[in-house]
Amino acid sequence: MTDKKFARTLVTSALPYANGPVHIGHLAGVYVPADIYVRYLRLKGQPVLFVGGSDEHGVPVTIRARKEGITTQEVVDRYHKLIKESFEQFGISFDIYSRTTSATHHKLASDFFRKLYDDGKFIEQTTEQFYDEQTCEFLTDRNIRGECPHCHAKDAYGDQCEKCGRTLSPDELINPYNAVNGNPLTKRETSHWYLPLDQYQEWLEKWILEEHKEWRPNVYGQCKSWLDGGLRPRAVTRDLNWGIPVPVEGAEGKVLYVWFDAPIGYISNTKELCDNQPEKYGKWETWWKDDSTRLVHFIGKDNIVFHCIVFPSMLKAEGSYILPDNVPSNEFLNLEGDKISTSRNWAVWLNEYLEDFPGKQDVLRYVLTANAPETKDNDFTWADFQARNNNELVAIYGNFVNRAMVLTKKYFDGIVPKQGELTEYDESTIKEFCDIKKNLEELVEQFRFRDAQREAMNLARTGNKYLADTEPWKLAKTDLARTGTILNIALQIAANLSIAFEPFLPFSSEKLREMLNMDKVQWEDLGSVSLLEEGHKLNEPVLLFEKIEDGAIQAQLDRLARIKKENEAAAWKAPEVKQLTSIDEFDKADIRVGTVLECQKVKKSDKLLEFKIDDGMGGRTILSGIAQSYPEPEVLVGKQVLFIANFPPRKMMGIESQGMILSAVNSDGKLVVTTVSAQVANGAQVG
Secondary structure, three states: OOOOOOOEEEEEEOOOEOOOOOEHHHHHHHHHHHHHHHHHHHHOOOOEEEEEEEEOOOHHHHHHHHHHOOOHHHHHHHHHHHHHHHHHHHOOOOOEEEEOOOHHHHHHHHHHHHHHHHOOOOEEEEEEEEEEOOOOEEOOHHHEEEEOOOOOOOOEEOOEOOOOOOEOOHHHOEEEEEOOOOOEOEEEEEEEEEEOHHHHHHHHHHHHHHOOOOOOHHHHHHHHHHHHOOOOOEEOEEEOOOOOEOOOOOOOOEEEOHHHHHHHHHHHHHHHHHHHOHHHHOOHHHHHHOOOEEEEEEOEHHHHHHHHHHHHHHHHHHOOOOOOOEOOOEOOEEEOOEEOEOOOOEOOEHHHHHHHOOOOHHHHHHHHHHOOOOOOOEEEOHHHHHHHHHHHHHHHHHHHHHHHHHHHHHHHOOEOOOOOOOOHHHHHHHHHHHOHHHHHHHHHHOOOHHHHHHHHHHHHHHHHHHHHHHOHHHHOOOOHHHHHHHHHHHHHHHHHHHHHOOOOOHHHHHHHHHHHOOOOOOHHHOOOOOOOOOOOEOOOOOOOOOOOOHHHHHHHHHHHHHHHHHHHHHHOOOOOOOOOOOHHHHHOOOEEEEEEEEEEEOOOOOOOEEEEEEOOOOOEEEEEOOHHHOOOHHHHOOOEEEEEOOOOOEEEOOEEEOOEEOEEEOOOOOEEEOEOOOOOOOOOEEO
């Protein structure tokens, strides 16, 4: 770590795959913290560039295209547009959000590879890889499935088992097959170029482990683990028909590996922006090749190795680029106690949230920051979302602003009153919000955004407490001058809140400044006791935040319940067939049809139901251990069911059971009684 002063800051955020919408895990892990940091730097008046874009190459987009029966280009066009528009509506303030299918990116990535190739930075290796003889193609890890060697799930991917979470390689799978068509696989030799990471091991150990001990523990620890394990060469090309063609003669059918191509997108997007607006942003090389530029990558923990080891090695090999100064990676955000999964649709999608909760961008920004997985995985729940909105944004922040504004309108016609003689309590309150600038700066610059937002909310708590303690609505009857002083201080706190919350809640900060009739402010104004001058005219007060009712939350919970049920049904597989038997053995079981006359729980038993059956032979009683699947057993009365009539009688809980009710185990694990749809005579045999 150095105390070097930088002239400008370049902020990048991980490029989302253009194979689906953005979800709250992406927002909490990458985009909201990056946006907070960028908005903070802009408020301070520091030169900063915020670069993002869609990652449009790689296997996930091709899988989506095959699944939908459309071209890969159609997939990336659709989702790039959706992602970009969602970010804009949500207030993620990119200076540019471009894409890796752009002409600028294709040329720059191709030139980058070619320079390393010409400089002899790659090694060429021939290996055996899985090949589909019927489709005549080499398969990527994600396009290969097979049995997991650890938990023996039958459909683990070639890079990871989603059931047990283990990282895998295709060679570890048992009976691997083509995930798209189920074809068996063979192995064939193929040649590729590799970046020899082992040659950068010593340099990386010094650069990371000695010079960047200030990095977050999760980042530093993961890097150390990889370095301790020893680095190995990593392929930079693949056998695919979608991607940037390898710019080498004889490399037909090969493209740049997506991990090599994607981070170069940060550079190409910067170049695209600067080339189009040089008068505003200058030359792109200034942002990427000038030592006075600070480079900061915002990523999720699954991208730590690529941004801290692989991409820096690429930049080091090229020789003319700066290296990242910090990589503030977050852990993962779960949803209602379960891992967010795109393939299982277990997520809160940003585009859907914006439709379901219009005008409430800041509510989600606030909740995701309050629950930010900065040091460990965290959980998003709709109950917490509602509670934080209603109990914090509405009841603390919004309530304070509304009281200060409404009381000023009532007693001073919406004019900022004079600040008279201060009491000791006034001065201590003023000191609290005078110190906020220093406190916030320390936290934001350490990338502790969760604590920083809490500090801003504490200022709103201070304002609420100040009004509750001084009770200006009572004083107004006897001492209007003192009331004016109290409301002046309260309004100064409100004005400060519009600055303190600007990086976190930009929409409500703008709304608050509109109410206060304030011009755009700077970070340096934070902590001032005279942001609003005496006699300043305020605009009409409106509610800063609104309560979220139970119905809106229940609709989201119902949606997740439906998705969970669909996933369970989709994941269900029929059990293996039991040991073979003969027709003679089967004929020994006398299966009959009967009508349920009565059905009730057996007293003192959690499992047993007592059936009274019209069996066409005088009737019988049968006990069945399915009570937990039928909390209201009377629903079975009148149903025709199948039962085995020739089991020997057996006493349970003092009741003699004369047979066995046939039932099946459903996909959700519950037992379902087998019923007869067509009317059949009671006592009829099944054969």
